[in-house]
Amino acid sequence: MFSGLIPTGDSLGHPLIAFQFTSPGEEILRLGSFRLKWYGVLIATAVLVGVNLSMRLAKSRNIDPEAIADLAIWLILGAIPAARLYYVAFEWQTYSQHPEQIIKIWEGGIAIHGAIIGGSIAATIFAKLKQLSFWQLADIVAPSVALGQTIGRWGNFFNSEAFGRPTEFPWKLYIPKDRRPFEYINSDYFHPTFLYESLWNLLVFIVLMWLFINDNRHHRLRTGSIFLVYLIAYSIGRFGVEGLRTDSLMFGSLRMAQVISLAGIAIGSIGLSWLYIRRRSLPDVV
Template sequence: MLVHPQIDPVAISVGPLSVHWYGLMYLLGFTLFILLGRYRIKHNPHSVFTYETLDDALFYGMLGVILGGRLGHVLFYQFGYYLEHPLQIFAIWEGGMSFHGGFLGVIIAMSLVARKHQLKWLSVTDFIAPLVPLGLGAGRIGNFINAELWGRPTDAPWGMVFPYVDELPRHPSQLYQFALEGIVFFIFIWIYSAKPRPTGAVSGMFLIGYGVLRSFAEFYREPEDGFMGVLTLGVTMGQWLSIPMILTGIAVLIWANRQATSHPSPQTNNPHKRKKR
């Protein structure tokens, strides 16, 4: 049996100013986003993205992640608590961010990027999809440091006691999600996007991949109070929110492949252009 190390959530403190590990994990995620994005642009001269587009995607994306993620957590998971403690909505450094809320925020943000740079919306989301998983993984490490979103009780030898919760050994579900949503998902979507795909295919696969992995992880994660509780048919809120993602991803993937079949690109039909690429 393991015991949570109870890491101080404050990484650096100088006088009245404190820098929390949770915030640093988000900073790490945004840094990885820009580094991976620049790598993709550098190694693909035909990319629809430029460095300027990437910088705008990071700026708008940060706003979408933070605002959408926080509002999603408030509305989807602990609405009753924040209704009684409205000022706590702004205490982002204490944790409490919803992926699904952040995802909706990013969707809106990327539509603004597409409009500003006159690009297809799905071309923008196709480009950024492989840049996201490592940031998700960093966020899960932040959850682990904060000792939040712990797992369900288990008798597995790696079960971990979270002293602030109770004395029961539990699944370290934050680490499960770090491995699945961060590392495994990154490797999968990065390899998938490395080959030429129809517009929208990478976005569709991202929706399917995340929805499936998140739904699986929910079986080991302790449902929170409020709207996060296990709902109808034993399905958690995280799983309910992932179902539309999976269905939408399947629809987008089918649409993308049909569009590619009925409207093949000139590069695909011209062998000389293929050689140049």
């Protein structure tokens, strides 16, 4: 999976500690035509861990955990297809030549911003039908989303995708030649942006859990605050990491993930201002 700590030296002879990542491959095992891939296993693990955590958090807020289990089905049905369609839309030049590849989601190629949009729409419909507060549900689910992203990003590592520009930093990711962009074909090592984002998401998860637990004790946060903090914090990290990546989804000369991240920061900031400066509740379905 990775070569570990490797002593190296810089041009001045000072010792450095390098941490070199090398993917062992995208498959866990193959039995005939059956292939079990790390990407799919990690996504499934993220979903299962996230649902279990959300059900526990719901119970602490006196909300029926079974409602969260039902919501999880809605989120999966809304988020995963939307994440795939979002990705395919911006890579249509490639998929238009091979439309049979569109459904092969297990081979990678989903966009978290598409998942957030699709999941939010599904959650809004679910909340309306069940007459539950959308923002209360969002606060409960937000830590699980951050944790799921922490786990899911490692799928990019095993697929040798979503990496950054070439680097000679002490920490680096080896990318096989057949996965490198043409302009970097002679570069062996790249920024492990999957790791940067995974670690950032882990930090976001810790912050959200601290807010959630503290609010359970003191009841000082207004409904929707935790989700809005997630939106801002995740977007800040994604904006920075996206600037390093070589495979950004583009709209003209704009990196779409950075555009959406700026929108997320703005929406989150406006929402928190609405809650704590104007002292008003967020619009809700109930």
